[in-house]
Amino acid sequence: MEFFINRSYFLNKITNVSHAISPNSPNPSYSGILIFLHPDMIHLTAQDSTMAIVTEIHPGELNQLRIESTGHMIVDAKYLIEIIRHMGGKNIHVMTVGDNMIQVSDENSKFNLFTLELERFALPDIKRPENEIKISLKNIRTTVDQIAYATSEKDARTMLMGVNFRSDGKRIITAATDSYRMALNYIDGEFSQNFNVTVPVRALQEAARIFKNDDDIIQIFVNKRKIQFVSDRTLIQSTLYDGTFPDIAAVIPKNFKSMMELDASMIIPVIERGILFKDDGVAELRMNLSEKGIQIYSGASTIGNADQQVYEVFYQGEELRMAVNGEYLLQAIKALKTLGKVRIDFTGVITPFKVSDPENKDMTMLVVPMRSSY
Amino acid sequence: MEFFINRSYFLNKITNVSHAISPNSPNPSYSGILIFLHPDMIHLTAQDSTMAIVTEIHPGELNQLRIESTGHMIVDAKYLIEIIRHMGGKNIHVMTVGDNMIQVSDENSKFNLFTLELERFALPDIKRPENEIKISLKNIRTTVDQIAYATSEKDARTMLMGVNFRSDGKRIITAATDSYRMALNYIDGEFSQNFNVTVPVRALQEAARIFKNDDDIIQIFVNKRKIQFVSDRTLIQSTLYDGTFPDIAAVIPKNFKSMMELDASMIIPVIERGILFKDDGVAELRMNLSEKGIQIYSGASTIGNADQQVYEVFYQGEELRMAVNGEYLLQAIKALKTLGKVRIDFTGVITPFKVSDPENKDMTMLVVPMRSSY
Structure with a gap:
């Protein structure tokens, strides 16, 4: 096989597919990229046991691809x-040398x-x-940036390590939970059949990273076992998590005892200071909440x-004394990505409270309080 | 003890002195800062077994210091x-609470x-x-950025882990070596007595970091056992390394077999590509040098x-075939901090070669070639 190609174009493509590779694969060939030269295009493939990324390069002005021989x-x-x-060169020349070597060269150097x-x-x-489902790249990025934080890092119930995508007939619900906190968002997309799948965060992150423009519509193909994200001649495929994901939309409380509204930009530093004090790695914040402030x-x-x-608070309802994991409260507020108002609705001192942005009804965070001696 | 002070001013001062602290001191009190309130100033001290940093804060417009009680x-x-x-506050209030607590507070929070x-x-x-010696801060920073790289990271001859400062009667020679490569620079400074001391790199780094303006003259006080850097009401003290540091200025070769001149910005990427290939962690570069190029x-x-x-080389003298540790060659060239010409003078294929900037006669790097089968 032998071809010429623009160096930075090719670098971008091999870097993209290489994200499918796990650093510690037991199979050394899985640390490699398959470069497959057809008469009129290059096919690049990389994979590990759960994921594959495949991309095609067709000759064009940008990539200056010239295929001399297949293989x-x-x-x-x-x-x-x-x-x-x-x-250093603008273009590179790639070819096989003997049975087991590849040579990459420009004018002055041969590797x-x-x-x-x-x-x-x-x-x-x-x-x-x-x-088939169609979702904008923007909505995939929102899922990665604002929902995926609530997944479990390690859990016997493996599906809690993924983000759940399901249709409710009209819209798509994305949800994540580690059972101590939950994040949920309604997004728009096109689909003809109902679906309910739980996707590894890594596959979503790669889609968010490899594809380019927020406005691009990503084609998603899915069955019980796997998911494919397709755009721009690139395919990202991942296995799915098994198991029934909890129906988070159904557990969002509707009736509340108290509510408060405060500025995200004001409360975030307060919580950041509070969580400097940890016992056994957990920062328990004990909160007294009333109309006089918190x-x-x-x-x-x-x-x-x-x-x-904190006095700059609008508070309504029953006075509450409760304890909460400070990291969870902070992550929920930060994930709303607002510097404006945040609204917190309380159902009681040991039942979940809801953290939301009054300007965005689609997204809901839930946090379960700590059962403290407090 | 009790005082009020501008928060960011105080933060800067405690951060500076805290650099004397080792992360793993066996004595827990050495993870602390001594805050000593006199009637008219605060004395801050932090230390580990080899280093101490002391700074004074006197009341002034910038710091808004008000001392209420000493201790x-x-x-x-x-x-x-x-x-x-x-x-969040602009000013903070610090005071003792009971026998074993300190309280730091602003309007809405107490820690x-x-x-x-x-x-x-x-x-x-x-x-x-x-x-006493006087050196500009700029010259201390040059020593940290361009000479200290050649020190040994770990060596039974502990003095090789430091940078040697000695006077030759007229100027000050700063030098470092791990015995495979050497870096040497002549700097200006004032001194009344000859001296020859070897200073831990960490003490120099702290002086370069804590003091501010390149043009500031740093007072240095030194004897056989310790060194002090003094400026701006701050004192950095360090123990010195024992032992006789090799006289590097005396071993710089004077007679050369060949020389070459090339652009740093051109040769650096060549070497960076070359050292991607390592055996046992060492990148051996095999070089053929002649008037036709390298x-x-x-x-x-x-x-x-x-x-x-590489063809863009001016080369004069004997043709040479030699092997060199690519990392050492790269570090020597980079430490010159030039994007212009670099000159390399060769004495032979197994004896040290000299790397220098033709625009700066004060600084010299030496590298010993590898004894290779090549």
């Missing part, structure tokens, strides 16, 4: 990327890399699942404590 | 800094921190050594190799 081989992604990143074993690289099955106390037994007053 | 205590540096960094045991904090002996080859047995040609 295929697998090259270690890390070294290939490092070498091409550091090269030879051993290739990896083709037999150990099982081509991923990228057959298209039957169910008092937030936190302490660490060997270090000290903090006692903070 | 002293030791407070954990990390928490004190974190709390004061996160506070209480347990204090550390005073008895375990031996006050550092900051008696002024007799020998060829640089490097290889890693399981990964591949690089073969690079």
